[in-house]
Amino acid sequence: xxxxxxxxxxxxxxxxxxxxxxxxxxxxxxxxxxxxxxxxxxxxxxxxxxxxxxxxxxxxxxxxxxxxxxxxxxxxxxxxxxxxxxxxxxxxxxxxxxxxxxxxxxxxxxxxxxxxxxxxxxxxxxxxxxxxxxxxxxxxxxxxxxxxxxxxxxxxxxxxxxxxxxxxxxxxxxxxxxxxxxxxxxxxxxxxxxxxxxxxxxxxxxxxxxxxxxxxxxxxxxxxxxxxxxxxxxxxxxxxxxxxxxxxxxxxxxxxxxxxxxxxxxxxxxxxxxxx
Amino acid sequence: xxxxxxxxxxxxxxxxxxxxxxxxxxxxxxxxxxxxxxxxxxxxxxxxxxxxxxxxxxxxxxxxxxxxxxxxxxxxxxxxxxxxxxxxxxxxxxxxxxxxxxxxxxxxxxxxxxxxxxxxxxxxxxxxxxxxxxxxxxxxxxxxxxxxxxxxxxxxxxxxxxxxxxxxxxxxxxxxxxxxxxxxxxxxxxxxxxxxxxxxxxxxxxxxxxxxxxxxxxxxxxxxxxxxxxxxxxxxxxxxxxxxxxxxxxxxxxxxxxxxxxxxxxxxxxxxxxxxxxxxxxxxxxxxxxxxxxxxxxxxxxxxxxxxxxxxxxxxxxxxxxxxxxxxxxxxxxxxxxxxxxxxxxxxxxxxxxxxxxxxxxxxxxxxxxxxxxxxxxxxxxxxxxxxxxxxxxxxxxxxxxxxxxxxxxxxxxxxxxxxxxxxxxxxxxxxxxxxxxxx
Numbered sequence: 001x002x003x004x005x006x007x008x009x010x011x012x013x014x015x016x017x018x019x020x021x022x023x024x025x026x027x028x029x030x031x032x033x034x035x036x037x038x039x040x041x042x043x044x045x046x047x048x049x050x051x052x053x054x055x056x057x058x059x060x061x062x063x064x065x066x067x068x069x070x071x072x073x074x075x076x077x078x079x080x081x082x083x084x085x086x087x088x089x090x091x092x093x094x095x096x097x098x099x100x101x102x103x104x105x106x107x108x109x110x111x112x113x114x115x116x117x118x119x120x121x122x123x124x125x126x127x128x129x130x131x132x133x134x135x136x137x138x139x140x141x142x143x144x145x146x147x148x149x150x151x152x153x154x155x156x157x158x159x160x161x162x163x164x165x166x167x168x169x170x171x172x173x174x175x176x177x178x179x180x181x182x183x184x185x186x187x188x189x190x191x192x193x194x195x196x197x198x199x200x201x202x203x204x205x206x207x208x209x210x211x212x213x214x215x216x217x218x219x220x221x222x223x224x225x226x227x228x229x230x231x232x233x234x235x236x237x238x239x240x241x242x243x244x245x246x247x248x249x250x251x252x253x254x255x256x257x258x259x260x261x262x263x264x265x266x267x268x269x270x271x272x273x274x275x276x
Numbered sequence: 277x278x279x280x281x282x283x284x285x286x287x288x289x290x291x292x293x294x295x296x297x298x299x300x301x302x303x304x305x306x307x308x309x310x311x312x313x314x315x316x317x318x319x320x321x322x323x324x325x326x327x328x329x330x331x332x333x334x335x336x337x338x339x340x341x342x343x344x345x346x347x348x349x350x351x352x353x354x355x356x357x358x359x360x361x362x363x364x365x366x367x368x369x370x371x372x373x374x375x376x377x378x379x380x381x382x383x384x385x386x387x388x389x390x391x392x393x394x395x396x397x398x399x400x401x402x403x404x405x406x407x408x409x410x411x412x413x414x415x416x417x418x419x420x421x422x423x424x425x426x427x428x429x430x431x432x433x434x435x436x437x438x439x440x441x442x443x444x445x446x447x448x449x450x451x452x453x454x455x456x457x458x459x460x461x462x463x464x465x466x467x468x469x470x471x472x473x474x475x476x477x478x479x480x481x482x483x484x485x486x487x488x489x490x491x492x493x494x495x496x497x498x499x500x501x502x503x504x505x506x507x508x509x510x511x512x513x514x515x516x517x518x519x520x521x522x523x524x525x526x527x528x529x530x531x532x533x534x535x536x537x538x539x540x541x542x543x544x545x546x547x548x549x550x551x552x553x554x555x556x557x558x559x560x561x562x563x564x565x566x567x568x569x570x571x572x573x574x575x576x577x578x579x580x581x582x583x584x585x586x587x588x589x590x591x592x593x594x595x596x597x598x599x600x601x602x603x604x605x606x607x608x609x610x611x612x613x614x615x616x617x618x619x620x621x622x623x624x625x626x627x628x629x630x631x632x633x634x635x636x637x638x639x640x641x642x643x644x645x646x647x648x649x650x651x652x653x654x655x656x657x658x659x660x661x662x663x664x665x666x667x668x669x670x671x672x673x674x675x676x677x678x679x680x681x682x683x684x685x686x687x688x689x690x691x692x693x694x695x696x697x698x699x700x701x702x703x704x705x706x707x708x709x710x711x712x713x714x715x716x
Contacts, residue, residue, distance in 0.1 A: 051671050054663075075670035076679075084671075091668035095689030096682055101672070104682065108673035116678045147686070164672065 002029040003066050003082065005050075005172045005203060011060035012042075012049045019045045021228035022061065029171055030200040032217050034239050035207045037225035038247050040265065043207045044088060046225070047176040050205075051085040052078050065171075080112035082171030086161040086178045088207075092149040098160070099130060099144040102167055109168050133166040137193045155186035162193040173197075173204045179213040191216035211243040224250055227260040287322065287341040291315075294429060297346065301397075304404045310411070314418035314428025321422035330421075330579045333606045333638055334548050339520055344461040344492045346432060347374040356454035356483040359514060359707055363699045366479075367447035368393040373454040373485075375432035375462055386445055391476075392438040393449055396465050399436045406438055410469050415498035415526035421550070424524040427463055427494045434465035434495075439474035439505075448477040448697065455493070455519060456485035466497040470505035470533075477508040477697060482543070484516035491518065497525035501533040503557055508536045510700050514707065515543035517574060523549045531557025531586070538695055541568035541576045542707055552581040555589035555617070565691050566595030566626075567704050569711050570603035570635075577606040582624060584617040584650075593624040596691045598684055598708075599635035610642040611652050620650040628658035629687050631680065681712050 005027040012020035020042050027033055037043050049056040050063060052075040063070050065081050073081070093101065107121045108114050120126075134141055139159060149157050158178055165173055175194065179187045187210065195216045198204060206213060214236065222238040223230045226247070231254045232238065242250070251258035294315050298308060356373070368382035370393060377395035386393075392403060400407055412418055418428030435451040453464045468478060482493065493515065501507055513521055521544040529535045541547055553562045562582070570576045582591035597605040611622040628637030639656035661683055669679030688708060692701045 053667055074676070075667060076673055076675050079671055079673040087668070087671075091662075091664050093665055093669065093683065093686055095686030101669075101682065104674055104678065105672035108675075108678075112673075116675060116681070147689070168672070 002200070003171045003203070004028050005083075006064045007050075007061070008064070009061035010046075010049065010058065010063065012045055013057050013059050014045065014055060018059070019228055020049065023225070023228070023230055025223065025230065027172060027203040027205060029203045031203045031221065032198065032219045033203075033205045034214055034219035034222045035205055035225060036209070036222060036239060036242050038261070040268070041225045041261065042228045043225055044176055047085055047174045047205075047207060050174055051075050051083055076108075080109055084165055084168055084170030084173045086158075086165055086173065086175040088176040088178075088180065090149050090157040090161055094147060094150055096148050097144070098146055098148050099127070101148050102130065102164065105164070106167050109170075130167065133163060136196065137163055137166065138189060139163060154181045155183070155189070158182060158186065158190050159193070162190055162197070166193070166197050169201065171201070171203065173202055175204060175206045175208075175213075177207055177209065179208055179210050184212070187212045211239065214239050226250060226254055227257040227264065229257055231257055288345055289318070289341065289426065289430060297430060303400055306408055307400055307404070307411075310418070311429050314412070314425050317419040318422065318425035318429050321425050326422060330550065330608065333608070334546070334575070334577045336546065336548075339492075339546070341492070343490070344459050346430065346463065347376075347457045347460045356452070356456065356485045358452060358481060358483055359512060359703045360450060360479050360481050360699065361452065363703060364448060366450040367445065369450040369452070370394060370435040371452040371454065372433055372435070372464055374457050374460050375464065377433050386443075389443045390440040391443060391445060392436060394436055395433050396431070396436050396467060397433040403438070406469070407436065407467065410498065410500050411467060412496070412498070415500060415528050416496040416524045420524060423494055423522045423550075424496060427465070427496045427524065430461075430494070431463045431465045431496070434467065435478075435480065437468045437476060437478055439470045439476050441471040442473040444474065445476040448479055448699070451478060451480040453480070453482040453493070453495075454485060455482075455491045455515065456489065458489045460489070460491045462491065462493045462495070464493070464495050466495070466511075468498065468507060468509060469500045470502055470507055472502045473504045474502070475506035479510045479697070479700060481512040481514055482521075483514050484519060484543070487516050488518055489516065491515070492520040493522065495521075495523040497523065499527035499535060499537070501527065501529045501535055503531040503533055505530075505533045507534075508697060510538040510540070510697070512540035512703065512707070513543055513547060514540070517543060517545050517572060519544050521547035521549070523547075525549060526552045526554070527562065528554045528556055529560040529562050532559040533557070533561070535562040536565075536696070537562065538565040538700060539567070540704055540707070541566070541570070541578075542711060544574065544576065546575045546577075548577045548579070550579045552583065553591060554583045554585060555591055556585050558586045558588050560586060561590040562592070563694065564591070564593040565694050566593075566597070567688055567691050567708075568595065568597040568605055569708055570597070570605050571600045571711060572603060573601070574603045575606070576603075578608070580607070580609045580624070581612060582610070582622055583612045583614070584620040584622060585614045587616060587618045587620070589617060590621040591623065594691055594694065595626040596629070596688055597626065597637055598629045598631060598687060599637055600631040602634045604636045604638075606638045607656075608640045608642070609654065610644065611654065613645040613647045613650050613652065615646040618647050618649045620647060620652065622650065622652040624654045626656045627687070628656070629684065630658065630660045631684070684708070684712060
């Protein structure tokens with residue numbers, strides 16, 4: 001039976017400011033969902049909340065995996081239950097080699113009950129697998145010896161996220177603007193990489209502004225988020241429409257959310273003292 | 277300046293004790309004279325304050341010298357636990373326990389080429405002519421401060437390495453300083469003399485036989501590098517957390533010689549190391565690495581100086597400190613460049629990583645430059661373990677504590693990368709893991 005990631009009426013605040021105001025979403029293993037929305041609508045907040053960033057406080061609603069509420073689980077426990085976030089801004093871990101880091105990660109994800117200090121996946125087996133995944137993604141094996149994201153270009157970092165995705169084989173992958181800040185070649189590499197990894201074993205939630213990633217990974221569902229609520233859900237053609245025509249039509253169809261969005265932006269500008 | 281007698285700090289190392297101690301020694305007259313001068317300096321130093329620049333952040337009021345004494349002979353039977361001893365085949369080794377030499381070996385291959393590796397107490401009798409020009413004359417001077425004077429009067433032995441001209445000892449050598457007896461005072465002296473074009477690697481560690489015996493180490497390290505010589509010297513301080521560690525350590529590097537010096541600070545209740553490198557000849561170069569990991573209530577303090585006395589010299593110091601619990605690490609660094617030392621390239625950097633709310637790192641770099649054509653840079657960073665790094669690691673299935681440990685090990689990696697001796701990298705990594713409470 002395929003697994004289900006179920007988000008029900010999720011409310012999330014950051015520093016006591018409500019950002020998500022009732023998001024509901026169901027993602028099954030094997031499905032591709034696109035999440036689109038203007039800047040500041042809550043896309044990244046949803047991504048961080050799903051994997052358990054401590055700054056994002058759930059004030060209502062639930063996140064469930066196969067009926068088990070994960071609201072109170074820390075990021076490590078959620079990862080071991082099969083959640084994965086490909087970061088928009090991958091973090092550098094100085095002095096920690098990619099291979100060493102991934103060997104720990106892979107072992108923990110595959111043996112979720114492992115405690116620190118217990119054995120790691122055998123080196124030979126791990127190296128072989130890592131090498132294969134890197135070759136599939138067109139990555140130089142030399143990267144395994146480098147320090148994680150240290151001195152990596154934007155494209156290299158994003159590719160490293162996809163490599164981790166490939167190694168960890170999560171049930172649910174959230175891709176937070178994995179295609180942003182990349183030149184078109186890099187977008188193609190990342191898009192193809194993701195397509196190769198997609199399959200019946202992985203459900204994905206792709207957060208993107210661009211269409212390229214979705215050309216390679218055609219979503220069955222496209223969700224539009226505005227002012228912290230999912231206001232529309234459609235198929236791939238909705239993503240196409242938003243890409244070509246922007247959010248004007250969406251805002252017209254949802255005037256209440258559009259007004260909230262405008263109000264929030266005005267406040268934000270005032271707060272940082274930006275004149276218009 | 278008047279000093280009242282009442283300000284004399286109590287010590288069991290008084291004139292009577294000194295004469296008694298001298299009576300147990302068999303040494304050439306020049307060595308005894310050296311001790312007497314040092315003892316005078318020590319007596320004087322007891323009524324003067326320690327240099328506030330060096331000591332103001334290091335509180336040693338709880339240190340009571342009178343509680344410690346030099347063990348008559350090695351009384352400890354328990355073997356000290358070593359980090360390094362079994363990790364490699366050493367071409368020679370010297371071990372001391374409670375100030376007494378318990379072992380000194382050197383493979384024939386090197387002995388036949390004139391290399392000396394042994395105990396200072398023995399070699400001062402058999403090879404006094406070689407040691408005399410170097411012992412506490414050029415590097416650690418007895419009148420430098422209270423601790424160097426104390427050491428100069430009472431040194432008990434220690435490891436001596438002498439490598440003759442153009443002999444390149446390409447196998448590592450080992451030295452162990454062990455403490456076993458309760459309330460023992462250790463006065464080990466490490467003296468390394470490399471003649472022109474010589475090279476060697478000496479790995480030294482300090483270790484306690486028991487986890488709860490108190491003790492004090494008043495040590496000195498002298499590294500004397502003649503022109504074109506090349507020395508790698510490592511000292512891992514790994515006492516139990518009851519031992520007081522005071523060390524005066526000086527390297528003098530002559531023209532085109534290269535010193536690579538790595539200091540590991542893991543143990544001791546309180547450790548204060550006065551570490552100086554002098555670049556005395558044109559083209560001299562020194563790299564200094566420090567790995568410090570202080571936990572519980574440990575205080576580990578360094579006072580480092582890189583002194584450039586000649587043109588075209590280079591020094592490069594990198595210290596990395598991790599503190600946890602209520603521990604504290606202090607680093608006061610200084611690069612000095614003499615007027616004639618043009619085209620000096622000096623670098624110093626200390627990075628501190630804080631693992632808990634109740635620990636602290638003080639890092640104070642400094643420059644004193646008299647030449648006008650130099651490149652000197654310094655820096656210090658200090659911060660907590662980054663929450664975003666922890667979050668990222670946890671998102672990949674690492675527990676918070678595992679993530680913390682991975683980040684700490686990564687933090688030290690930058691120093692390990694500078695250490696060419698693999699067993700030293702491994703040993704430091706292993707020791708850090710053990711202190712973190714992971715690994716075997």
